Amino acid sequence: MQDIFISPLETGMVSWMEAFAKAKISATVQVSPTKIQKNAFVIFWLHMNEDRQEWLTNAIQLIQKKYVNAKIVVLANAPNQAEAFHAMSMGVVAYSHAYSPAFVLTEIKTVISHGGVWLGQDLLKRIIEVSTSLAGNQAEQVNQHLKSLTKREKEVAVEAAKGLSNKEIARILKITERTVKAHLSSTFERLGAKDRLHLALMLNKKPT
């Protein structure tokens, strides 16, 4: 088990040292291969300054290529959601604030060493918001379609357009599946949609 901190700060940050006294620190990702035990469980902790986006991308790719089994954690000076998304989608298993206290760092380590993924509550909330609701900027043209629907039909239609099943919609809106079907049927009728897939395409149409 090895922890390797990649940070421009020579000394490393205080809380890191506190959490992992035996950690190696390096200024670049080009860690001497001899320092890394083959088949060891290695965690790379990348310290992310502002304005090093492309450095981060490259670093992650390089690590993943050289050390296939290594886990990568990003600690950002100024965490932001876009960067977090980017990092996580590249396979990073944790994204947190660089000034996280030592106990958070040890927590992260525990979680990821058991195959888990760690991220803060606000980020997760954001992720879920984004992925469960239709994007706002299209609300305009969606309205054109939706305005001919009744309130309830609208609600059902929006959920259906996200890809939810009738059962799921029923649960969310606290009505029976049968009622969901009724609303959908009349929605198809009004909008001239063939089925729920066409409805989804109508409501998710790209702005041109």
Next chain:
Amino acid sequence: MQDIFISPLETGMVSWMEAFAKAKISATVQVSPTKIQKNAFVIFWLHMNEDRQEWLTNAIQLIQKKYVNAKIVVLANAPNQAEAFHAMSMGVVAYSHAYSPAFVLTEIKTVISHGGVWLGQDLLKRIIEVSTSLAGNQAEQVNQHLKSLTKREKEVAVEAAKGLSNKEIARILKITERTVKAHLSSTFERLGAKDRLHLALMLNKKPT
């Protein structure tokens, strides 16, 4: 600090007991208020059987109403992404398998008691797939998707994403409906789409 397990099983599950010897167990959410210390840090562990979707929803809402500061964890017998999504979007802070070993449960507790959120790697990956619109170039993303498909799969996927039925696709491509299904199945597999509607949403995603 109190742990309250809500489970239909009278005795509670083995690993739970192992992890939290002092935990209270109850069959319903209607825990006697006297048993809960005011201002205590309470964690509700909800044991989720199959086919209790609406029970879960109600239980969560009830807990959130009665115990504003309580954290809620869902342990599912048969975890699935839709349910996980639903639970997390309602404010649940962890979602895991009901048969998780004791060390995972203690991990979860550690994480959420520090304000974090716990979830398994596969769920997160799925979340990110669904919400990658924030992560970068959308056209690129679609390309990435299509690139991983074979020539024939691509043709079928594109038609399906337009809203055509299997029968129509079969006619257009001059193959049997059965073959269309086969191509679609492997396409869903490769792209991580749940069904043709999700496929359509992936391929028709608008740039944000």
Next chain:
DNA sequence: TAAAAACCTGTCCTTTAGACCAATAGTTTT
């Protein structure tokens, strides 16, 4: 207030989708 629209639910039935299992044959990669 009476009619209309919206909302909710039920049963029965047909079609469609998609998973699982299995097989054949050509092509590409190792």
Next chain:
DNA sequence: AAAACTATTGGTCTAAAGGACAGGTTTTTA
């Protein structure tokens, strides 16, 4: 040459979707 991938088709089976037909209750509106 063996292994892996691709394209094709078949059958069975389950669940979901959606139409047809038939009710109710609540809210809006003329």
